[in-house]
Amino acid sequence: MKITFISSFLVLFSFGLKAQTIPLPEHPRPDFERTDWVNLNGKWEFEFDSLSKGDDQNWSKGTAKFSKTINVPFPWGAPLSGVKDEADIAWYQKNITVPESFKNKRSFITIGASDWETTVWLDGNLLGKHQGGYTPFSFDITPFVKYGSAQKLVIKVDDKRREFTLYGKQGYGNARGIWQTIYLEARGNSFLDYVHFTPDIDQNKIKVSGEIIGGDSKDNVLKIKVKDRSEALTFSVPKGQNMFEFTFDVPNAKLWTLENPYLYETEVTWGDDVVKTYFAMRKISVANLPGTDIPYVALNNKPIYLQLTLDQSYHPEGFYTFPTDEFMKNEIQLCKNIGLNGLRTHIKVDVPRKLYWADKLGLLVMADLPNFWGEPDAQAQKESEFTLRQMIRRDYNHPAIFSWIVFNETWGLRTKVKNETTGKVESQYLPKTQNWVASMYYLAKSLDQTRLAEDNSICCGAGHTETDINSWHEYLPGYEWEAHMQKIDKGTYPGSSFHFEKGFTQGNQPMINSECGNVWGYDGSTGDVDWSYDYHRMMNTFRVHPKMSGWLYTEHHDVINEWNGYWRFDRTMKYTGVGDLAKGMTDKDFHSLVYLSNGQDITHTVKANEEVSVPIFVSVMEDINMVDKVFLVEYTLEGVNQIGNTVKVGEGKLNLPFEPWMQKAFDPLKIKMPETNGVYTLTFTLKDSKGGTVYHKNFVSFVVTDGKLPAGVSIIEKAANAYSDAKWSLKKWEVMGGKKVNGAGNGSFTYTFEGKSSGAKSGYLLMELGAKELFFKDRAGSEIKNTDYMLGAKAEPSQNQNSYPMTDEKKFPSNLKVFVDGALVKTVTLEDDPADHRGILSWHNQLQNRKLSEAGSYGYMVKIPLTKAQIKTLDKTGKLSVKLNVDSGGGLAVYGKEFGRYAFDPSIVLVK
Structure with missing residues (x-):
């Protein structure tokens, strides 16, 4: 289990770095690239x-000796930069x-991004x-160039904290100084400043528009x-x-889709x-389900x-800076691998090459404007x-x-x-600020009418003003x-007026949950915990409420204060x-466009x-075509007793009638539970009619109770906390009133089983056991x-009490x-101290009080046959002693029948 922040150089990416003579050698703008350029x-x-x-x-003259070396374009303070964060102002020269x-x-010299004032x-x-x-900026160096000769380039960056600058979530790791590729490029004497393409798939046309800097060309002809x-x-x-601005036809247009x-x-x-x-020929709009x-x-x-x-x-x-282009490609591919169709780049204008891979691989992107942390004064408004x-x-x-998000929460x-009234100073979302937020929505729409725009991705009591998407955030237990x-x-x-500020109301916008998950659904957040169990409950619930046209899970990957990422x-x-x-x-089944839901509750007693x-x-949620209009549902009930x-x-x-885009409840399935206690899983497989x-x-x-044992079987049980002796070098403790017991370090639990074999011919010890790490x-x-989580609280992944x-x-x-009556009978390697969806009982028996107690944790089934001599000893003495001993430092967790798997x-x- 990972419990500490990753500080070592990542082996997965170090090979890729070593294979490059310089970091990120690729052209940083596949969407706007000139042939003559130097990285x-x-x-x-x-x-x-x-x-x-x-x-x-006069460091600007380039004659001063600098004492350090930095690896550009990694921000100073980032391990890959090679320098620590020691000041707010720094100088580069080369x-x-x-x-x-x-x-x-x-x-020209172009810098992809540098935070904040760069000279x-x-x-x-x-x-x-x-x-x-x-965002990128360029300076014309033509008047000062000595072609083919070495020259000194000097850069000063002032990154002092200013309340009005768009700091975002840099508490996760500051983007200080140059953090995107810096390069030289040759442009024409009269050159293109930008070129925008606006597709119209309904008319099979595309509009091309742009701006020219430097006056006329020889023939004043634009060629495409x-x-x-x-x-x-x-x-x-x-x-x-x-x-x-010109328009041209795109006959037989090949549309940009997520599949192609x-x-x-x-x-x-x-x-x-x-x-x-x-x-690309694609259209973003709103249409009814x-x-x-x-x-x-x-x-x-x-x-x-x-x-x-x-x-x-x-x-x-x-x-802020990724080590390789392959890493950025993989960020997009990871999403597609588990069936997601988009991501929201949070409070950061993302790197163009990562956006390129979203274009290339087919993944939708919501793009956030980063936020300032001061008040919405004139400077903050200007910067935004x-x-x-x-x-x-x-x-x-x-x-x-597909959308621009101007503000977040x-x-x-x-x-x-x-x-x-009270005389107290309060922080208020003032009407004049709301009007400015609405104006920022209109600004986004004036700059780009081909996409949706959102005024504020709302949370915590605030509402929308003018927006194309009726979004909301909610973090809840499953x-x-x-x-x-x-x-x-x-x-x-x-x-x-629900979810809107006074004076603003809903129109006919798509309604989506644009942040969700269990991380903030529990008091003080979850810390590092199994995301899948509550996620399963959440997905099952969402799919029976199609009025919500989509959702956004927090989050893609762990960061330094939230550990609820998919990765x-x-x-x-x-x-x-x-x-x-x-x-x-697989995890991809949570995101299937065809989904069979059994509702919110995924475990029942x-x-x-x-x-x-x-x-x-x-x-x-798609227009699949099946000739016979029938789904085949196969189901199986099995488990461990x-x-x-x-x-x-x-x-x-089951055979269920099918229609494209169908959202339908069918008659419940009636199924009889087994006669023996245990945990049983009812699995559904949804197929076409031919399978x-x-x-x-x-x-x-299903957790089955009040059952009977199979014929000829008897058991002698001990509650997990009913041990007769326990000694541990680091710590010993119980969970939820003894449903589970933990011993950390080296030590042992001893259980004394009391009873008779009643003529048994065979028998075995049966336990659920796991390793036990002493978490923070x-x-x-x-x-x-x-x-201060939003700015990057420093805590261990296992430090949160949940x-x-x-x-x-x-x-x-x-x-x-494992010792029976003092004799070693078995040595077992307990592979891990795991926690995930398999810890069904550890989730199912949590109290519904917005707190978690070792949720999802479970162990491994350990079965050890008893010898005939041991069975005779049980009959003779009426008891058998079982000692569970660990001397490797890995600890031991013993699970009872209401905890674990x-x-x-x-x-x-x-x-x-």
């Missing part, structure tokens, strides 16, 4: 300027050579100053060469005109300036059920407006982006004012979702274990031989003192020796 990433001389003396000492091939053109000199000549932290098109398109630009994300590679030429770019009046976001006029994840877009070693304009300008051609939008979704359904309709911070795996509970099921009614709801045997109880089939295509797998579990939360003085780190690639094994206490099972 300046790599080693630069570097110096901190904590006393702000560099200007007075000898560069502008190639001879740049002659007869204009030469650049070449051979002591001031090139310019830029303020802002997220589209791949797979035999002839270049030419358009005349009137002399003296710097803006252009086709990109039209394009070359745009203006005089001696040539830019390689691309566009067929057969309903429920609005959904639509891709190419077809409604799409949004299944997204919140992407903090952070790397543990590079912070500038960055919004620049991000839309830069990223206009990325088909993956009203961060930075509250103003301190004195309450005239058991609270059904009641909440009923409330949401009731409050969502045109004209409703670890280093992008290694977490394991849900659903395939062990329902054969053939029932009585033996009881006939149980199981809800059946089928949600179809209280004597440790795997039992197949029954199976059957050739499997659309979805799901399951619901179980140590003295473990309380989390820094609770936490129990989820099963992942790192194991914590324990070597166990299996419904049995430590037992002796006797068979006649």
